[in-house]
Amino acid sequence: xxxxxxxxxxxxxxxxxxxxxxxxxxxxxxxxxxxxxxxxxxxxxxxxxxxxxxxxxxxxxxxxxxxxxxxxxxxxxxxxxxxxxxxxxxxxxxxxxxxxxxxxxxxxxxxxxxxxxxxxxxxxxxxxxxxxxxxxxxxxxxxxxxxxxxxxxxxxxxxxxxxxxxxxxxxxxxxxxxxxxxxxxxxxxxxxxxx
Amino acid sequence: xxxxxxxxxxxxxxxxxxxxxxxxxxxxxxxxxxxxxxxxxxxxxxxxxxxxxxxxxxxxxxxxxxxxxxxxxxxxxxxxxxxxxxxxxxxxxxxxxxxxxxxxxxxxxxxxxxxxxxxxxxxxxxxxxxxxxxxxxxxxxxxxxxxxxxxx
Numbered sequence: 001x002x003x004x005x006x007x008x009x010x011x012x013x014x015x016x017x018x019x020x021x022x023x024x025x026x027x028x029x030x031x032x033x034x035x036x037x038x039x040x041x042x043x044x045x046x047x048x049x050x051x052x053x054x055x056x057x058x059x060x061x062x063x064x065x066x067x068x069x070x071x072x073x074x075x076x077x078x079x080x081x082x083x084x085x086x087x088x089x090x091x092x093x094x095x096x097x098x099x100x101x102x103x104x105x106x107x108x109x110x111x112x113x114x115x116x117x118x119x120x121x122x123x124x125x126x127x128x129x130x131x132x133x134x135x136x137x138x139x140x141x142x143x144x145x146x147x148x149x150x151x152x153x154x155x156x157x158x159x160x161x162x163x164x165x166x167x168x169x170x171x172x173x174x175x176x177x178x179x180x181x182x183x184x185x186x187x188x189x190x191x192x193x194x195x
Numbered sequence: 196x197x198x199x200x201x202x203x204x205x206x207x208x209x210x211x212x213x214x215x216x217x218x219x220x221x222x223x224x225x226x227x228x229x230x231x232x233x234x235x236x237x238x239x240x241x242x243x244x245x246x247x248x249x250x251x252x253x254x255x256x257x258x259x260x261x262x263x264x265x266x267x268x269x270x271x272x273x274x275x276x277x278x279x280x281x282x283x284x285x286x287x288x289x290x291x292x293x294x295x296x297x298x299x300x301x302x303x304x305x306x307x308x309x310x311x312x313x314x315x316x317x318x319x320x321x322x323x324x325x326x327x328x329x330x331x332x333x334x335x336x337x338x339x340x341x342x343x344x345x346x347x
Contacts, residue, residue, distance in 0.1 A: 001287060002211045006200040024221075031218075036244035042201055046248060047214055047241075049206075073203065075211050084284055084298050086255070103247035147298070187298040194294055 001085060003078050004049055005042055008071045009033075013057070015064060023051055026070050034074060036103075038177040041153050043078030044104055077104060079148045079179065086145050086191070089138055092127050094120045099144060099181070106178040109146060113182035115189060129189070136193060143191045146181040153177055205279065208257040208287045209265060215249050256289035260323060268322045275307070275315060289323050292316065 011029040020028070027048050034045040053071040060067065079085055087107060090100040096114065099107040111120070118129040118138075129136040138144070156176050183189045222237060222245075252258070265286060272282055281300050290296045293312055296319075297303045303312060 001208060002206045003202045004204045004206055005198065006203050007196065008199055009196045031241045032238045035238075036240040039198070042198060046211065046244065047218055049214055071199065075206065075214060078202075080205075080280060082301075083280070084288060086288070102251040103244055145298075185298065187294045194292070 001077060001079050001083065002046065003043065003076050004073045005039075005076045006052065006071065006073050008069070010067050010069045013066045013068060022054065022068075026051060026054065026068060026072075030070075030072060030074070038153075039076070040155050040176065043076040043151075044177060046075040046077055046103075049073040049075050079151065081148060081150070083148045084145060084188070085148065085181075086143060089140050089142050089144050089190075091140065092120065092125060092138065094122070097127060097138065099146060106175040107146070107181055108178065109181050109183055113149070113180075113184050115184050129193075136190070138190060144183065145188050145191055145194075146183050147185065147188060148179050148181050150180040151177070152180065205283050207265065207283060208252055208255055209260045209262075211248075212252045212257050215245060215252065218245060219249065255287070256323065257287065260286075264323055268319070271318050271322060272315075275311070285319060286323075290316065290319060 009030070011026055011033070013025045013029060017025045017028065030048040035047060036045070038044050049072075051070055051072045055069040057066040057068040059065070085101070087099040087101040090098045090105065092098070094111065096108055096110040096112075098105070099109065101107070114127060115129050115131070117131055118127055120126075121128050121137075124137075126140065127138040129138065154174050154176050156173060187194055268286065269282065272285070277285075277300065284299045285296075288295070288299065290299060293316060296312060296316055300306070307315070
C-alpha cells in the first residue's frame, strides 16, 4: 500500500520556526507542502519518513527566511497492481460502486468487475449478489476487500473559476489519482461474506 | 522539486503507522508547549491526512504488531518462496484462512501443496496474534496438543 519515494526539494524555513531544530523545521515544511497532495506518477503523499541529505541553507538578499535544499524520503500511498486492499463502500450506482479508505476516496469498481450474478437494485440503491440462492446486499459503509487492477494518473490543472459567476460551485473535475479495482474473485467483496 | 527515486522501497502498514503516531505525539507536545494556542496553526492538509490515515490504520491488523513479530514472520516465511509483494500483503492484511491466502499468493495451488498452505496460515496466526483471535488460538493449541498425544 505504501512506498518510500526519494525526493529533492528546496524548502523555506521562516524565522518563526527557528525555535525548532533544523530537522524538525524541515520535516514540518515538507509535510506542509506535500501531505495529502498527489504527485503525478508518484502517488498520494502521506508524511515525510526521514531526511537523507541536508545542504547548506542560503538567504536571498531581499528576503528574511532561509532556503534549504534537502533530499528526503516520503511515505507515499501507491498500491501496486493486483494488490488486495480493504475499504468501505461509499456509494453505489448502475455504473458500479465507489469505495473509500478514509484518507483516499477515488476507488471505483466498474459494473463489469462485480461478482458474477450481481446486479444493481435501483429502488434500494445498492448492489446485490445472488449466490447459491442467497441474496447478499452490498450495503453502504460495509467493509469490503478488493483487488487493484489499474492506477491512473491524470495531469490536471487547478479548476478555473468562471468569471462573473461568484456563487457557482466548481464543477467536479477528474481526480488526479484514481484506482480501478475488482471484486470478482473468491475472497473478495464484503468481509462479512467470507468470515 | 525533483523525484530521485519513485519507489525506493515498499513499506508495511506497521511502519507507516509508527511514523504517523510519532508525528501525532510531536504535534500534541508542540501544542502544549505553545501557551498561546491561536498561534499554533498546523496546516489543514497535514491534520486532515494524519487524522484520516491514523483512523484507517488503527482499524487494521498492524496495530497489534511489533518490529520483532515482523522480523520473526519474515524469517519463518523464508523457506516458502514468496515474493516481496506477497509477504508485504500478508503482513498488512493478516489472512486468517486458506481462502484469504489464495487471494494474496499467485498460482497458490500450483506452487504449494494443501498442507503447506494450511501450515502457512498457522504460522501467520501464530506469529501475528490479534486480540480477537486469542480465544480461537487457545482452542487450536488444545487441539494440536491432543493430536500430538495421539501420535505418541
